[in-house]
Amino acid sequence: MIRPDRIVALLLIAFSIGYGLLAWNYALLPFEEQMPFKPNTMPVGLAIAGIILAVAVLIFPGGHRGLSSDADGWRRFDWISTGAIFLLMVLYALTLRPLGYVLSTTLFLVLGAIVLGERRFTVLIPVAAITAYGTWYLVQQVLGVFLRPWPELLI
Amino acid sequence: MLEGILQGLTTALSFYNLLMVVIGCLIGTFIGMLPGLGPMSIIAIMIPVAIQLGNPAAALIMLAGVYYGAIFGGSTSSILINAPGVAGTVATSFDGYPMARQGKAGKALTIAAIASFCGGTVGAVLLFGFAPALSSVAILFWSSEYFALMVLGMTAVAAFAGRDQVLKALLMTIVGVMLATVGESALHNAPRFTLGLMDLQSGIYFVTLVMGLFALPEALFLILRRGKGVVESDKLMKIENLRISKAEAKQMAPVIGRQSIAGFLIGVLPGAGATIASFLGYAMERNIAPAGDRKQFGKGSIKGLAAPETANNAACTGSFVPLLTLGIPGSGTTAILLGALIALNVSPGPGLMTDRPEVFWSVIISMYVGNLVLLMLNLPLIPYIARLLAVPRNYLVPFVLFFALIGSYIGQNNPTELLIMIGLGIVATIFRFTGFPLPPLIIGFILGGMMEDNLGRAIRRSGGIEFLWERPMTLALLILALILLIAPYLLDKLKIRERLMSN
Known part of the structure; x- marks a missing residue:
């Protein structure tokens, strides 16, 4: 070969x-x-x-x-999870504007961890949501870069 | 010069910039500790933040802090779990991990921190002398010399890529320069190679490329290799007793003295960075150690731990010499720093010392401060920071990927940028799988634009390519580049012939 x-x-x-x-x-x-x-x-x-x-x-x-x-x-490499994460990244890029930063980021973090085997949703969802909101706050309010936080339909 | 130093001192010691050093060192240590994430990815993730700071001195000070922190974090994971986060700290694990297994993890971390501190400090002092001297020589350079210098920088990086990889590294450099020609250039205003895509009009965004080439594949490799080398919290060594004895300090002192200077000089050479310095430092100390001490190497020797730690930090500082004085990065990491500087409208080179003394000197001074921060702040905090090693990968990987993606997004506010980055990530993963080194590509990309500008200017000035042999300094630099490329092959051939003759 x-x-x-x-x-x-x-x-x-x-x-x-x-x-x-x-x-x-x-x-x-x-x-x-x-x-x-x-x-x-x-x-x-x-x-x-x-x-x-x-x-x-x-x-x-x-x-x-x-x-x-x-x-x-x-x-022995974990190709399936890697492929799934790649797809999730593409989905994240495509949903960033329509769904808004906070929602699409929370979804990406939650789904990403689920793909990798995480099942403690009571910890995972709050951590992802806080990270998404926290980084939005830092980027927009502290660094002054505009990021649409919520879905286009709501604004 | 004294005025510049004072200006740099005031800038570096302002509260804001001191805060930047502390933040940079802490973030660098945190992320650098994670196995698989090297300083290049960490700096890439931090670049959008640094650019948003708007102040070049503060941005570079923070990024330099991140660089040091990452190397220190890499040493921590080498010592505690035998999984170096950074190639430059692989040699640290040779003796650091055995020491930790003997229950001396705290001591090993202290030795590593002190050795790093001394290496970095001596490096910073040498930088003080070297940088202005080189700057004054570099003022004599014309565009033709700059072109030749860039060729030398690129070939040196390729030549040091490893004997089996020189051709691949050279090819990657050319691919990097090709990518740099996408979009408008400084000499020609019309866009090139955009394939009609508006998003490529102003070229490939540097942060997107760096994230796609380094951060993304490294995070993906953590997923690919799941189950291999995963750290469980119970495997984490307990960190107690950070103190070292007088006898141990005496053993370390000469090693630190030698390796600070050797590491710095290796760091100054383009292409030979912290990794080569640390391995050479380790080998050198083992070779000159008395027979009794030599036996200890690999089993938890203090000298064996102090040597690579001193050398890699001194080399990190040394690698700033060509960056600050010539504007030529000697390694992938300094190439990324150069990209960040250009994004902040600062062009490093001989003019930097005179045009922007506050940037030039404050960066050098902040290196010293950075080393002090690592010793005084990070070392006592390390037992707590090390707990990050126990965070499950299931959480870690999506978060690292998210920071990489968002870093590229906030720079351009364009989701297409993310798709370009994911595409680059796939290509980079394939390159890594097949042994094509990526640092030469990034150096080619960063230097490509400048190389074309200088080549264009030189050709226009002399009306042709005669400058290549008519200007002695240009010719000398190009010959040096050629020697660097062919010397390893010639040495190999000579060795084979000698072996055949002796047989």
């Missing part, structure tokens, strides 16, 4: 080529074409360096394979 770091190197070759194409096709303004240093001069150079280095990693990936070398470890 192909080593995971080689797959990443392949993806980075694709990324560098894509970046290079965008840089090469960058629409220069007429006066920019005469300049010794154009807006795409360094990006084109970077794309070339990126492709060369990514090909080099593909050919000589080295001995250090990160955690991917621990084949058994992969299976």
